[in-house]
Amino acid sequence: MATNIRVGAVQAEPVWLDLEGSVNKTISLIESAAADGVQVLGFPEVWIPGYPWSMWTSSVIENTHIIHEYMANSMPRDSDEMKRIQAAVKRAGMFVVLGYSERDGGSLYMGQSFISPDGEIAHHRRKIKPTHVERTIWGEGQAESLKCVVPSPFGKIGGLNCWEHLQPLLRYYEYSQGVQIHVASWPAEFEMPDPKKIAWLYHETGEASYRASQFMAMEGQCFVLIASQILTEKNLEKNNLVGNPVTKTPGGGFSMIFGPDGKPLCEPLGDGDEGILKANVNLRDIDYPKTFIDPVGHCKETPKSRNCLVGFIRRVFERNSNARPDLLSLLVNPTRDTHVTTMAK
Template sequence: MSKKVRVGAVQAEPVWLNLEGSVDKTISLIKQSAADGVQVLGFPEVWIPGYPWGIWTTSVIENVPMIHEYMNNSLAKDSPQMRRIQDAVKEAGMFVVLGYSERDGASLYMAQSFISPEGEIVHHRRKIKPTHVERTLWGDGQADSLKTVVDSPFGKIGGLNCWEHLQPLLRYYEYSQGVQIHVASWPAEFEMPDKEKQPWLYHETGEASYRASQFMAIEGQTFVLVSSQIMTEENLEKNNCLGNHVTKTPGGGFSMIFGPDGSPLCEPVGVGVEAILTADVDLRDIDYAKTFIDTVGHYARPDMLSLLVNPEAAKHVTLMKQSSF
């Protein structure tokens, strides 16, 4: 029996440093996707309030004013703004994986909330290790973020942020959770600059991120929704991105939908184009790929190679119990 699902991947420009504007645009994209029959929708990494590329291109001192605004416009998981998004998801009757900068007290985390068609946050996770200079802004996710897959009416939905796709043990653990549709949430990533003008690394390009997402589809035998941000020229200054040869605008996007054998399932859009990429998929098609390779099944050798996982989240404060005498 077939299990057909219409999936969607968002490629769009955030409403930079603007929480209310970000929520409005998120709801608009959810409604637009629902009108197109999308049942599972993925958003980019820290879509709200956008990925602050200035942390890579400008010094900490110069970024202080921007980061102050960034903190003020990050999204709390339990907030009126989040409830507006949840209501929109419920009205649409779809499943959404929402990437956002989560504010929890005075700390920020690179979060993904998994929102069910009933509008409930059925799972919430944080990037377990922010990458390089990201660590100056966002904290680490704990062990509860190792769970990356949840059940839904549309199959088992998974999600990872950005370079979590380069962590082989984390990917392997997701495969063991039975992922069928994976949301790969990414920031804007740009083409390789002229090395004589700007030394840079290939793995920090949209092409490399595209390939990493495609490899996860192949390795995990799962559908992958690649969602990425774009940036336009008028927003370079707001993001402290003027005067470098990396953040070329309009650009940053590399979104795609891959099948469980790694094949592209829709037409690509331009690197600076806003779009919701869609594809109609049949979860039964995963069996084609699994017949050849099941990474945590018949193609594994757990007698020789296995993964050790600590599922218990660490606590900042543990209260000692009083002994009764």
């Protein structure tokens, strides 16, 4: 496995409510990144067909027409549109974490597909708990979505959506899976609005989301690629966002690439600018911060390892680890609940 990797994070405006246009733009970004040598590329949350911000600023009734179009332009995982994207990834020879609104029958999910350099979906997950009003549009992920790290020729690649980064047990479980490069997929998030116009919470801003992603890099000692959407004035009306005090345009972007100690590794784009942020990283750079802090830094000893060299190394490393499974541990249920269960005769 290579240790010197070129990574990229997308900051761009979706082709709103347009599946075909979204796929075309996705392929164009993949091709552009590949031309610049990118090997791991992250896309924003529900990049296809864009994050419908008006669900936060208008009533359900006022957004009915948008949601109807949104369903029609969400993408099934096994679709011709997805196959086009997979083919583009294969041509590029890169690893892509793609965020999209996934249509499955009459339901939508906030999906992330991990597409390998051979164009196969190596893993697929769904946001396990959509945030607040998001639950009126998207369903919840099940047990298979707890897995959020997959091996690749470019290291162990992880990914979470938006406020999944504020779920400490989910982050902890990702660290336990050995993540090295993490894709933090976000929608557009804007600066703090005028308090005279609306009461708003700081945690619902681009600055706060940036900090949450940076903290994950420090806490998990992994490279973090923030991929975020932007919004421009010409698309306010299409998104039913004209006149609200929150979605300032052009804006919404806060993409960045962090090292495993939390250090920014590239120059940011303006919050209303499109582009692909890029950085050359060395996976061996993870080792140094791991020696300072590692929340899941050792494996439980087995009787066979207790008297061997491996057991000795583990016991030495435990002294530098912040993990205390004798006091605190995480219980994970790997069983997927289904709507229909066939009884055995």
